[in-house]
Amino acid sequence: MEKRDYLDLYHQMVVIRRLEERSAELYQQGKIGGFLHLYIGQEAVSTGLISVRRPEDRIITAYRDHGVAINCGLSAREVMAELLGKVTGCSRGKGGSMHLADVKKNFWGGHAIVGAHLPIAAGLALGDAYQGNKAVTVCMFGDGATNIGYFHEALNLSKVWNLPVLWVCENNQYGMGTAVERASAVSEIRRKADGYGMKSEAVDGMDVMKVREVSARLYDEIRNGSGPQFLEVITYRFRGHSMGDPERYRSSEEVKTWLENDPIGIYHRYLLENKIASEEELQEQIRLAEEEVNDAVTFAEASPEPPAEELFKHIYVEG
Amino acid sequence: MARITMREAISQALWEEMERDPSVFIMGEEVGVWGGTYAVTKGFYDHFGPERVRDTPIAEAVIVGAAIGAALTGLRPVAELMTINFAFSAMDHIVNQAAKLHYMFGGQMILPLVIRAVGGGGRQLGATHSQTPDAIFAHFPGLKVVAPGTPADAKGMLKAAIRSQDPVLFIEHATLYQTRGEVPEGDYIVPLGKSTIQREGRHVTIVTYSKMLEISTKAADQLAKEGIEVEIVDLRSLRPLDMGPVLESFKKTNRAVIVEEGWKSYGVGAEVASRIYEEAFDYVDAPIKRVAQAEVPLPYNRTLEQMALPQVDDVIKAVKEVL
Incomplete structure (x- = not known):
C-alpha cells in the first residue's frame, strides 16, 4: 500500500461520514423524502471490503447503501442528487436513498426488500461463471437478512453450483429494533454457513485494515475457484435503523461504548501511530471531504427536477 | 409447414434459440436429466450439456432471482417454473425485482429474462396446482406477460420473448401441450404485445x-x-x-x-x-x-x-x- 492509498481510505470514510450527517440534516429539513438509513459507524466495513476489489468484481448490497456507493466510486454529487430526487442522481431520481446503483462501476444496487438481493447476487456470480470471467460477486446484507428464506435458497444454490460469491453479513447487532439474539436461532451468524458446508470467518468491522486484509485473502481464494465463502463483519450502527427510529431497544451506555470504538477514530490513530500520516495531513483529508460534500449538496440542490416525460421512461427497454 | 404439437413448438423455439445464441440457457426444476416435467426439454441436457441446461434445487425464489442476476450480466436465461402456482414462492422476484429494476435504477439495468410457467386447471390436481392467475402478473408495469393459444404463436412468441430485452413471463397451458397446429419452420417470430x-x-x-x-x-x-x-x-x-x-x-x-x-x-x-x-x-x-x-x-x-x-x-x- 502506498501512502496515498492509506489516505484515500481515510478520505472515503470521512466523505461517507460527512455525507450521512448532511443527509440527516437535509432529511430533517424535508429535502430528502422516504426512508433514510444511515451508514454512520459502519464505514470501515464497505471501505475495507471494496478497497481490494478489482474493477470486474461486482458489488451488491441492501438499502443502507450510501457508503457502499461512495466506495464503489460514485461521486458524492450523484449520490446526493439521488437522495434529493434529482434527474442528475445515479438512478435519475427514480430510485432514492435505497436504490443507488451504477452498473458501469459494477455497483448493482441498493436493494430494499430484505434478503431479496441475495438470489440476484447468486445470479450475477452465475453470469460470470457461465462466461468464464474470473470475477467475484460481493453480496452485503445485514444480520436481519439471514433469517429470511431468500438467504437460505441463495447460499444453498451458490454452494451447489460452486459460484464465486463472497457473502458478507454486516452484523450491526439489530434487525431494525430487534436484537440478533431475539431473532436468530444462532447469534453467531457465521455458523449459518456451516449448514451449507461453506467456509466462514468473522472479522472486526470497526477496523478498516482488518476488514481489508481478510477481504483481500477471500477474494483471492474465491477467484481461484474456492467456491462461495461467508464473512461475518461485526459492526454497529451509531444511528437508529432509519430516521424515524425512537431507539427504545438499546441503552445509551451501549451506544457510548461503541462510539468510543469509532471506525474513523481507530483508523486515525492507526495512521498516526504507524507514522503513515501526520495529524495535519489527516486534517487536510477532512477538509477535502467537507468540501466534496458541500459541493455535492450545492450541486444536488441546484440540479433540475426530473422532467415530466421521465415518468413513463424506462418501464421497458422496448416499447 | 409442419403440423406439430404445442409441446414440440415450444421445444423447437428453445432448441433453435439455444443453437443460435450461446448466451441463452435454461434453468429450472427437472429441466435437465429428467428432460422436463412436461418433456419440453427432452434431449436438451445431452445435446447442450449441464452448463446450459441447469437443474436447480426446488427453490423458486432463487430460480427466478438467480435468473435475474444472470440476465443483468448480459445472458439470456430461460427460467422454468414447474407450474405457475409455484410462482407465488417467487413472487417478490417476479413482480418486485424483475418488473422494477430497469425503471427503478433509471434505465441502467437490463434484464433479458424469460420465465416459463405452466398454468391452468382441468387435470384434477387440486386447488393449489390448478390456478390461472395470469391477471395478477399482468397487473404489474415492467413485466411482459404472454400466453399463446396456438402452436405457431407459442413458437413465434417464445423466440420473441427470448430475444426481448425485457423480462417476459411466458405462460403455457398444461392441457394444450398435445394440441396440434401448423407451425412455420425455422426463424419464425411473432411480436409480443400484439393481439x-x-x-x-x-x-x-x-x-x-x-x-x-x-x-x-x-x-x-x-x-x-x-x-x-x-x-x-x-x-x-x-x-x-x-x-x-x-x-x-x-x-x-x-x-x-x-x-x-x-x-x-x-x-x-x-x-x-x-x-x-x-x-x-x-x-x-x-x-x-x-x-x-x-x-x-x-x-x-x-x-x-x-x-x-x-x-x-x-x-x-x-x-x-x-x-
Missing part, C-alpha cells in the same frame, strides 16, 4: 386467449351451424395489452363476450370490458358478458372441477345472451 383476429365473423366478438381460445373455437363452430358468425380475438399478450383488434372487431359486431379461465373478479375480462366501454361506448348494442371460472378454489373431483371451469356450453349461452 390478433383468429376467426372472422360478423355477429359477436369473443375476446379470449390461451386454453380458452380452444373452448371458444369449439363454441364458434357449433354456433356457426345455427347461422351465428363469431369473430374471435386472441389477446396472446396480457401486458402490454393490444386493444386494437378488439376495438376494431367490436365496432363491427357491437357485441362482446370475454372468455377467460381465471376467476372473473378483477380479471382479464374486467379489464377488457372496461376498456371497450371506455373507448367504444357508442358502439355498444348489448351489455358485455364475461365467461370465467366459478369463484371457488378448484376442487379435485372431476365433475366438480369441470363444473367450475368455463365450458363450451357456457360460451354458447353467453353469446346467445348478447345477441
